[in-house]
Amino acid sequence: MTEVPDILDVGMGMEPAQVGHGFGELYCETLVDYLSQRQTNRALRAAVQDWNGRSLRVS
Incomplete structure (x- = not known):
């Protein structure tokens, strides 16, 4: 992943x-909010490993 100054890469x-208890979407929404x-001048970009199917679905 190429670093871009105006983008904040987010991993969680x-x-x-x-x-596996259905908390992923709420967790992700809370983190993004x-x-x-706090980072109003930067776009957010999800950093997810390609093998992580659950995280890919949430992102």
Whole structure:
């Protein structure tokens, strides 16, 4: 992934015990809302490993 000055790359992780319980979308929305309020001059870009199907679906 090429670094771009006006883009904030975002990666996230969950406690393994919380995975698979339907919390991913809310977790992602909360993180995006938080960062959007604090990084108003930068676009957000999801950084997701290509093997991570669950994260790819949420992003």
